[in-house]
Amino acid sequence: MASPILQMQSITKTFPGVKALQDVTLSVQRGEIHAICGENGAGKSTLMKVLSGVYPHGTYDGTILFEGEEMRFSSINDSEEKGIVIIHQELALVPYLSVAENIFLGNEQRRGAFIDWNHTNAEAAKLLARVGLDENPTTPVGQLGVGKQQLIEIAKALSKEVRLLILDEPTAALNDDDSEHLLGLLRHLKEQGVTSIIISHKLNEIAEIADSTTIIRDGQSIKTLDMVADEVTQDRIISLMVGRDLEHRYPEHVSKVGAEILRIEDWTVHHPTQPERVIVDRANLEVKAGEIVGIAGLMGAGRTELAMSIFGRSYGSRISGKVFLHGKEIQTRTVSEAIAHGLAYTTEDRKHYGLNLIQDIKTNIAAASLRKFASGAGFVNGNEEIKVAEEYRRDMNIRTPNVLAQVGKLSGGNQQKVVLSKWIHTDPEVLILDEPTRGIDVGAKYEIYTIINRLADAGKAVIVISSELPELLGICDRIYTLSAGRITGQLPKEQATQESLMALMTKEREQV
Amino acid sequence: MTAVATPQQTKGPQQPSPVAGLKELVTRNMRTSGIYIAFVAIVALFAVLTGGLSLSPRNVTSLVLQYSYILILAIGMVIVIVAGHIDLSVGSVVALTGAIAAILVIQDGRPWWVGAVAALAVGLAIGAWQGFWVAYVGVPAFIVTLAGMLLFRGLTLIVLDNISLSPFGQPYTNVAGGFLNGLLGGNGFDAFTLIIAAIAVVGYAYSQLRARQGRIRYQQTVEAMPLFVVKILAVAAVVMWFAWQLAHERGLPIVLIILAVLIIAYSVVTTRTVFGRHVYAIGGNLAAAQLSGVKVKRVNFWIFVNMGFLAALAGVVFSSRSNGAQPAAGQMFELDAIAACFIGGASVSGGIGRVGGAMVGGLIMAVMSNGMSLMGVNQSWQSVVKGLVLLLAVAYDIYNKRRASAGR
Numbered sequence: 014m015a016s017p018i019l020q021m022q023s024i025t026k027t028f029p030g031v032k033a034l035q036d037v038t039l040s041v042q043r044g045e046i047h048a049i050c051g052e053n054g055a056g057k058s059t060l061m062k063v064l065s066g067v068y069p070h071g072t073y074d075g076t077i078l079f080e081g082e083e084m085r086f087s088s089i090n091d092s093e094e095k096g097i098v099i100i101h102q103e104l105a106l107v108p109y110l111s112v113a114e115n116i117f118l119g120n121e122q123r124r125g126a127f128i129d130w131n132h133t134n135a136e137a138a139k140l141l142a143r144v145g146l147d148e149n150p151t152t153p154v155g156q157l158g159v160g161k162q163q164l165i166e167i168a169k170a171l172s173k174e175v176r177l178l179i180l181d182e183p184t185a186a187l188n189d190d191d192s193e194h195l196l197g198l199l200r201h202l203k204e205q206g207v208t209s210i211i212i213s214h215k216l217n218e219i220a221e222i223a224d225s226t227t228i229i230r231d232g233q234s235i236k237t238l239d240m241v242a243d244e245v246t247q248d249r250i251i252s253l254m255v256g257r258d259l260e261h262r263y264p265e266h267v268s269k270v271g272a273e274i275l276r277i278e279d280w281t282v283h284h285p286t287q288p289e290r291v292i293v294d295r296a297n298l299e300v301k302a303g304e305i306v307g308i309a310g311l312m313g314a315g316r317t318e319l320a321m322s323i324f325g326r327s328y329g330s331r332i333s334g335k336v337f338l339h340g341k342e343i344q345t346r347t348v349s350e351a352i353a354h355g356l357a358y359t360t361e362d363r364k365h366y367g368l369n370l371i372q373d374i375k376t377n378i379a380a381a382s383l384r385k386f387a388s389g390a391g392f393v394n395g396n397e398e399i400k401v402a403e404e405y406r407r408d409m410n411i412r413t414p415n416v417l418a419q420v421g422k423l424s425g426g427n428q429q430k431v432v433l434s435k436w437i438h439t440d441p442e443v444l445i446l447d448e449p450t451r452g453i454d455v456g457a458k459y460e461i462y463t464i465i466n467r468l469a470d471a472g473k474a475v476i477v478i479s480s481e482l483p484e485l486l487g488i489c490d491r492i493y494t495l496s497a498g499r500i501t502g503q504l505p506k507e508q509a510t511q512e513s514l515m516a517l518m519t520k521e522r523e524q525v
Numbered sequence: 526m527t528a529v530a531t532p533q534q535t536k537g538p539q540q541p542s543p544v545a546g547l548k549e550l551v552t553r554n555m556r557t558s559g560i561y562i563a564f565v566a567i568v569a570l571f572a573v574l575t576g577g578l579s580l581s582p583r584n585v586t587s588l589v590l591q592y593s594y595i596l597i598l599a600i601g602m603v604i605v606i607v608a609g610h611i612d613l614s615v616g617s618v619v620a621l622t623g624a625i626a627a628i629l630v631i632q633d634g635r636p637w638w639v640g641a642v643a644a645l646a647v648g649l650a651i652g653a654w655q656g657f658w659v660a661y662v663g664v665p666a667f668i669v670t671l672a673g674m675l676l677f678r679g680l681t682l683i684v685l686d687n688i689s690l691s692p693f694g695q696p697y698t699n700v701a702g703g704f705l706n707g708l709l710g711g712n713g714f715d716a717f718t719l720i721i722a723a724i725a726v727v728g729y730a731y732s733q734l735r736a737r738q739g740r741i742r743y744q745q746t747v748e749a750m751p752l753f754v755v756k757i758l759a760v761a762a763v764v765m766w767f768a769w770q771l772a773h774e775r776g777l778p779i780v781l782i783i784l785a786v787l788i789i790a791y792s793v794v795t796t797r798t799v800f801g802r803h804v805y806a807i808g809g810n811l812a813a814a815q816l817s818g819v820k821v822k823r824v825n826f827w828i829f830v831n832m833g834f835l836a837a838l839a840g841v842v843f844s845s846r847s848n849g850a851q852p853a854a855g856q857m858f859e860l861d862a863i864a865a866c867f868i869g870g871a872s873v874s875g876g877i878g879r880v881g882g883a884m885v886g887g888l889i890m891a892v893m894s895n896g897m898s899l900m901g902v903n904q905s906w907q908s909v910v911k912g913l914v915l916l917l918a919v920a921y922d923i924y925n926k927r928r929a930s931a932g933r
Binding site: 324325327347348349351352358360365366367368369370371372376379380381383384387391392393395396397399400435 | 744800803872
């Protein structure tokens, strides 16, 4: 039996008014991959911040034993010195610096007072090889995709002689290919003796990769499961996470499909700054009233770009093609024009593109439909705003005492409900939902699915873009597949499987 | 639907109770109420240090006259800052618009209003010029207005041929130095001033009461009635005391009326209109505003047009007060106006700030400068103190924000 590399004992951390962690115990064996599961706000990130010294010793109760020694970190530098490296959900890379510069940022390879660039780049190349990335060390990081950036973060960790690698939602922003690669890399590192802690919402990944799993709920450690010895199913993890059985992950729903609402013909979009690059290539699609249509595609297939270019040309250049609403051609040259025609788009990145985080809930809900609250002279009725927001708060089950709470302080699921409320209040006919459940816990996901079903029942045309195929299979009536900017097929719910979708999603690539 | 899942995780981070007591009123508005408390403390401090001199009728009157143009600039500036921009050119615009008015009125002998209208028109044109570069070309406002600062200062020197022009003479100087008094006579004090102030107080109480009733009609929490009455009475007391001081000196300054109208109008514009809300949306999250259908370019353009207009108005007031136009007029005004906004709680990264806050921020600086002048502190030390106050005010703000966000 291996000895534990890390033991966190009776960790309690309180913030003014809240007990974020209560008597949490975590024991990680040497050389294993240890998963931590829990709903958003359960305390996973807080626990990792305690471990990495973001919350210094003395601000919490309990002890941390690393390699059998008690640790008293006063900053993140202390923990990194011991070989504990945390890779956060939001990547901490500088987009304008090269891969090599990013890897050795804060740990510059010097000879005397000057940076030894040859050594830096050579070392970086070795680390890149270790994480299986074939990139030039002098490439600016901003030119690489999220998946590759994630690998660079790991390379950076490896450069610091990491002994315990902590990954916070490493695959949340990755497509299946990149996720697979990353998980493979973790296994590979495990063979080299690196212990990892992985925080993830993707239970299938945890089932696949983890040696043991600790479940945290409401700031308490509920149970640690041995993934090999115990019979662990995803449902078992979910029921431990939410504290009850969740019978179905997707609500039952039968769509009543009506007449066509939206049709796109020959939609072509070019890259905004490199106009010779075609991002979306002659796409055709249609959505009917009451129908939930999915768009499946790998990262970089052009899903978001397709949606945003339709929505007021928010993306791209040299856009051509036609948009029809109820069979009549419409123009969607600006966002306000698109909204006026009854289109709504909820972004995949709600923090950067969807919400004003420093404002309260009511202001965010009213943001896209302010005219509805305004008199002819342009005066906004603040009371009406609150009333409407309160209705959405109850209706959508946004968990907050009142609508004057700051949106930035809500959990991901509640933020997403605010985004949905905002767009539902524009009274759209077509809703394009881009990754509507990204970074949201299991319970809130179910609620979002229910909201999507209600929208369809109300006769709206709903388009759902998602990286998670089970999600699309669970809620959509029909699924389009997108590959390298082309629509490569469409499958009705009954015929679609993960395998058949994946085959269509990678079709174009194999031909090239 | 809605009762679908997870009733467990209702205990989120700190949740304010829905009961609106005094404590919550203070904490909820800590960002802005902190500044009011600081203001009262500073007024009290200088009243003590100057032996009550700073609160004398004469000094109160001259305080208003002396800092009105900074406050006018700060109104426009706070909108610029909330939208995430900055305007460094306003000092030069003050100089140029004052110079244009001086050329027309003093040199060409035209009526006073021709000068004032021309100055305002030039201000609008300057605003449109800067707005064009910021909004439609996409040059950062810092650069556009830094260029404007040089450009308009240079134009001022050219227009004035590098010499001062004075005096404007009576009607024009009334803008900043005139008083409405004696309209109703009085015995040692001006009854008209008091009546206007009383009307203002009644109007304030009425609008507050209506707002309160509106909130009740929409079933929102309101402060308890006694607290509400105390708040109104406190405001009334301050306003009437202020009016009393003015009435015992020279009556109601015309510039104070201009300022009051501007403050009320712009408070309404920023908080209650679609335009105002779009300004906050842009400053809070530009990308999200764009994707919500806000016409970002148009809003940015009008923000700068408005700033140009207010800078021109400040130019008229300032030239009226100094009874002439000087090539070096308005230097450093931009910094005073910007400082007023930040002391008043505006956020450097945009999205947060209020007209009322900027006014109090400006008054804090005004009271300090004035108080120190009364005490005989020289300009150099005044500058040192003002710099430190700006730094500490913003540091306090950041400290507060960090404490608030440590919840998670």
